[in-house]
Amino acid sequence: MNVEQIKETYTEGMTIVLEEMKGEKTMPDGLRGTVKFVDDVGQIHMNWENGSSLALNIEEDKFFTMEEKKMISVILVEPGKYPKKIDIEDSLEAMQEVVGGYIEEYMPFDDDVAIVCNEKGKMNGAELNRAVYDKDGELMDIVAGKFFLCYAPIESETFQSLPKDMENKYREKFRFPERFFKQNDEIKVVPYKPINKEMER
Structure with missing residues (x-):
């Protein structure tokens, strides 16, 4: 691909997802950025979401x-x-x-937001993750194993990105990890803060 083709392909404002940038530990897999411009040697200059402005080289970097x-x-x-x-x-x-x-789709909320989890998480003994409550604050269920939250409007046949307001709402709703134990035949749920920095990410 020559420089003109690169300029035509990677236009200003286009969103790019990084897979690998050799030798750059601060540029992780999955990092997103937007294209600023392509220079005369074919490097793609970027605005990365971590604040970096490192340029991409299509011969060396994967994205x-x-x-x-x-x-x-x-x-x-x-x-x-x-x-x-x-x-x-x-x-x-x-x-x-x-x-x-x-996967199993679980929609316990009034919003069109789905919990997508492993359908056999509990049967396979996956670690208990987060509690789900009804409108009155009563415990309805506990999700086992990793899950993700996405937008699932009833008129759509596919999952979609969470709108920003719902992203903030549900990030806060499930913010803290939880521990579970039985007390007097009742399940108790105790939120806690992760122990180390690695768990915070």
């Missing part, structure tokens, strides 16, 4: 555009960790990889 793969932004919730926003490919295989098995 893809959001247009090349249908991606959705979801909130990943793991046992013992704070929730985090991730981008995943809008495919069954990618979703199964995230939750570690066949």
Whole structure:
């Protein structure tokens, strides 16, 4: 691909998702950024979401555009960790990889927001993750294993990215990891803060 082709392909404002930038530990897999411009030697100058402005070299770096793969932004919730926003490919295989098995859609909320989890998480002994409550604050269920939250409007046949307001709402709703134990035949749920920095990410 020559310089003119690179300029035509990677236009200003296009969203790029990084897969690998050699030698740059501060540029992780999955980092997103927007194209500023392509210079006269074919480097793609970027505004990365971590504040970096490092340019991409199409011969050395691995990346893809959001247009090349249908991606959705979801909130990943793991046992013992704070929730985090991730981008995943809008495919069954990618979703199964995230939750570690066949997926199950669970919609206990008034909003069109789905919990997508491993359908056999509890049967397989996955670690208990987060509690789900009804409108009156009564415990309805406990999700086992990793899950993600996405937008699932009734008129759509596919999962979609969470709108910003719902992203903030559900990140806060599931913010703290939880421990579970029985007391007087009742299940008690105790939120806690992750122990170390690694768990906070």
